[in-house]
Amino acid sequence: MMRTESAVQVVWFKRDLRVRDHVPLRNAAAAGQVVALYVYEPALIESPDFDGAHLRHINAALTELQSALNARSGRLVTRVGEITAVLEQLRNECAIAALWSHEETTQQVAYARDRDVRRWCRSHNIPWHEPSQTGVVRRLKSRDGWAKAWTHTMASPPVAAPTTIMPAQVSGLGILDADALQALGVKVPSDSHELFVAGGERFARRTLASFLTDRGVDYRRAMSSPVTAFDACSRISEHLALGTLSIRQALHASAGRRAELQAQRADGMAVDPRWLQSLSSFESRLHWHCHFMQKLEDEPAIENRCVCRPYESLRDANANEQRLEAWKSGHTGVPMVDACMRALRAHGWINFRMRAMLVSYAAYDLWLDWRTFSKWLARQFVDYEPGIHYSQLQMQSGTTGINTLRIYNPYTQGETLDPEGSFTRAWVPELAALPAEWIHRPHEMPPLVQGMYGVTIGRDYPAPLVDHAQAVRDAKARFTAARAHPGFRAAARAVYERHGSRAQSARARGL
Numbered sequence: 001m002m003r004t005e006s007a008v009q010v011v012w013f014k015r016d017l018r019v020r021d022h023v024p025l026r027n028a029a030a031a032g033q034v035v036a037l038y039v040y041e042p043a044l045i046e047s048p049d050f051d052g053a054h055l056r057h058i059n060a061a062l063t064e065l066q067s068a069l070n071a072r073s074g075r076l077v078t079r080v081g082e083i084t085a086v087l088e089q090l091r092n093e094c095a096i097a098a099l100w101s102h103e104e105t106t107q108q109v110a111y112a113r114d115r116d117v118r119r120w121c122r123s124h125n126i127p128w129h130e131p132s133q134t135g136v137v138r139r140l141k142s143r144d145g146w147a148k149a150w151t152h153t154m155a156s157p158p159v160a161a162p163t164t165i166m167p168a169q170v171s172g173l174g175i176l177d178a179d180a181l182q183a184l185g186v187k188v189p190s191d192s193h194e195l196f197v198a199g200g201e202r203f204a205r206r207t208l209a210s211f212l213t214d215r216g217v218d219y220r221r222a223m224s225s226p227v228t229a230f231d232a233c234s235r236i237s238e239h240l241a242l243g244t245l246s247i248r249q250a251l252h253a254s255a256g257r258r259a260e261l262q263a264q265r266a267d268g269m270a271v272d273p274r275w276l277q278s279l280s281s282f283e284s285r286l287h288w289h290c291h292f293m294q295k296l297e298d299e300p301a302i303e304n305r306c307v308c309r310p311y312e313s314l315r316d317a318n319a320n321e322q323r324l325e326a327w328k329s330g331h332t333g334v335p336m337v338d339a340c341m342r343a344l345r346a347h348g349w350i351n352f353r354m355r356a357m358l359v360s361y362a363a364y365d366l367w368l369d370w371r372t373f374s375k376w377l378a379r380q381f382v383d384y385e386p387g388i389h390y391s392q393l394q395m396q397s398g399t400t401g402i403n404t405l406r407i408y409n410p411y412t413q414g415e416t417l418d419p420e421g422s423f424t425r426a427w428v429p430e431l432a433a434l435p436a437e438w439i440h441r442p443h444e445m446p447p448l449v450q451g452m453y454g455v456t457i458g459r460d461y462p463a464p465l466v467d468h469a470q471a472v473r474d475a476k477a478r479f480t481a482a483r484a485h486p487g488f489r490a491a492a493r494a495v496y497e498r499h500g501s502r503a504q505s506a507r508a509r510g511l
């Protein structure tokens with residue numbers, strides 16, 4: 001390998017696979033020759049929360065990133081290996097002036113590798129520039145004032161892509177699919193999803209645009225039902241997770257659209273009033289995105305430990321395998337739970353309310369500890385974002401100590417959100433013959449009615465694993481007992497201090 005003599009700027013792409021609103025790329029391109037680096041890291045790919053589908057989506061994004069870099073005379077350089085080893089290879093091939101990347105709030109295995117990179121940079125006297133791409137604050141001292149700081153950070157407009165990128169003469173391996181990585185000794189997990197949505201920066205911007213100008217009009221009302229949510233939600237989560245879109249780009253595009261609608265209204269044009277409400281709900285959720293990520297940033301241990309420590313042993317650490325498998329495969333005997341789980345497994349996405357209901361059912365009805373399925377569930381989400389994932393899992397399992405228990409009744413969720421039963425029938429074809437009257441509670445059909453529709457409970461479709469009302473009573477009693485523990489109040493108060501949104505005071509939360 002020929003050694004490049006002039007010192008190069010290494011831009012390490014991670015969860016920021018775009019050229020627009022990419023401060024590290026822009027600054028590096030202004031500073032000199034660039035190695036635009038993506039590393040397939042075995043330690044991450046072989047982690048239990050990584051899925052073959054994640055690799056497919058990463059590669060779709062890398063394909064577009066490569067074209068976008070090429071269009072600016074730049075070049076994508078991919079390598080396989082642990083990042084510090086790859087950086088060491090590069091250092092043997094060229095002098096490195098600086099390393100650039102975005103700060104990442106992430107799972108512990110990636111935090112550990114970031115620590116290695118920091119050590120490596122220090123030992124070679126290479127500066128590592130690491131700006132944030134979200135509203136998450138590193139080394140946050142207090143949650144007081146966090147929301148204000150978020151608004152301030154988000155106010156600066158997204159930066160433009162560099163117009164030209166001078167590539168360093170460094171070779172790469174190209175975009176590597178699962179087979180190519182396996183051939184290089186990386187154990188790529190299987191692919192959990194049947195359906196594939198195109199990826200990449202252009203697709204991300206098209207998805208956002210179609211939401212802001214067309215699909216999003218009824219978002220506020222339609223986001224909760226899985227019948228409507230697939231179209232009515234923005235569907236940008238996967239793009240935010242891979243960084244094919246930045247949170248700032250989404251927020252500014254929404255604010256721009258809001259201003260346009262307000263101007264139209266001021267000009268006397270008819271504007272559907274649902275638009276402004278929907279955009280405001282959407283923007284609040286972009287705020288939540290960072291609010292939840294901040295929790296993992298402040299306390300990485302919540303990937304594996306209960307936010308409120310007295311709940312550590314509330315549930316059995318060893319899962320009841322029969323219950324867990326029934327839940328994972330969508331055979332619990334509760335049609336709405338099974339339909340949502342099967343839809344999630346096919347698409348790699350389901351809307352927020354249904355994610356919450358799935359976890360609520362596992363945590364309260366089946367009394368499963370969130371840690372027995374957290375990594376598996378991460379694999380099912382193509383938008384897996386560790387900061388949101390672990391915080392939400394704990395919130396929906398009741399282990400934060402500061403949120404009221406949100407226990408969903410999956411039968412009434414079905415009746416309210418899928419009243420005709422169309423979604424349920426589509427995903428639970430065993431029940432396709434049932435009319436709306438029975439679709440959400442097939443176990444209540446008398447034998448004669450079962451015979452009439454040709455659906456025998458226990459043969460064609462399982463009876464529910466547990467009685468919902470009884471399971472909820474039991475769960476609440478267990479929580480009440482845990483809260484009576486002398487250390488509980490102090491622990492919950494500490495959680496509030498560290499993680500609580502200041503929208504509600506500690507006193508209002510009863511802490």
Ligand SMILES: Cc1cc2nc3c(=O)[nH]c(=O)nc-3n(C[C@H](O)[C@H](O)[C@H](O)COP(=O)(O)OP(=O)(O)OC[C@H]3O[C@@H](n4cnc5c(N)ncnc54)[C@H](O)[C@@H]3O)c2cc1C
Pocket residue numbers: 223233234235236237238240241282285286288289290292350351352353355356359381383384385386388389392393396
């Ligand atoms: C158990 C559980 C696990 C979850 N895991 C993830 C995850 O790994 N990655 C992820 O992006 N979201 C996660 N969520 C939050 C939420 O379900 C998704 O953000 C949302 O469904 C993504 O679809 P969308 O982009 O169309 O969302 P929209 O409703 O259009 O919202 C726009 C964006 O706002 C943010 N957002 C929306 N709702 C929430 C929320 N409740 N908390 C935090 N941010 C939110 C997301 O970035 C989302 O992309 C999880 C929720 C639960 C209950």
